[in-house]
Amino acid sequence: MSSAGDGVSSAGDGVSSAGDGVSSAGHLLEVKTLGAGYGIVEVLFGVDLVVDPGEVVVVLGANGAGKTTTLRAISGMIAATGQVKFLGESVLGRRPDQLAKRGIAHVPQGRGTVTALTVEENLRIGAYVRSDDQIESDIQQWFEAFPRLGERKDQLAGSMSGGEQQMLAIARALMSRPKLLLLDEPSLGLAPLVTHEVFDRLREISASTGTAVLLVEQNANLALEFAARAYVLEAGRIVLSGNSADLQGDAAIQKAYLGV
16 A cells, blocks of 8 residues: 555555555554445445554545445445454444444534534434543533534534534544544535634644544545545545645646646
8 A cells, every 4th residue: 555655556556455565553444355335236346445543544536436435334334345454353244333332433424413402412422332431521622622512512403504513523423532533525515614624623633632534525625635645536446545745746636636
C-alpha cells in the first residue's frame, strides 16, 4: 500500500497483499479484497485499504462508485466478503453493535439523529456501549467542542439546522470513545461555511483524541486538505491511492474531481 511520501499509486502497483510485503502489524484497520452489494447487484470488487492509528484517510469517488457501500460493509451494516481486520482481529460478519463495542463508530449519510429526542438525549444514546462513570464529563466535553450543541442541549434534534444535526451526529458517535470514526459524506447538504466549521472541529478532535477517521466525500478539495492519505474509488474498485498532497497534484484527479 502506498504510504505518505510514496506518491500516487495505481491499483496495479500500489496495493500489496500479505504475501508480498505488507504486514497488518501497526494498522488499525486493514481491508482486503472486500466485496459487497445489494441482492444480486454487486457494488464492490476487491477493495483494499488500510487506516493506521490516529490517521485521517478519505475515499473519493463519484456517485455510485461504492463509497457508502464500503463504509457499510466495514461497519457490519451489510454482508460482505473478503477480509476486514480491526486491531489485528478479523471482524467481518460482526454486528454493528459488536463493532461499536470494539471501537468503530459510524456516522451514516443523512446523519441519523433521533429527531424526537433532545440534543443531550442523543448524546446519551451514543454512550450505550459504555458503563463507566465518565459519561457526564464526556457530554460536557462535546458541548465545549461543539458550542452550538451546548447552547441547544434541551432542543429537539429535529428542529435544528442541517449543520447542527451533523455536529450532533458526530458528537454522538464520539460518545462511544471510538478508535475509528467512519464518516459518510459529512458535507452533504451543508453550506460552505458550515462545512468548513464541521471539518475544522473534526480536525481538532482527531488531533486531540487520537481518533482515526475514515471518511467518504465528494468534496475532493476539502477532503484532500483534511486527510493525510486518500483512495480513489471507481465502479467499486480502488484505482488510485497516495498521500493527499500528491493526489491534489495528479492530473487525472484535478480533471475528474478538482475542476482544474
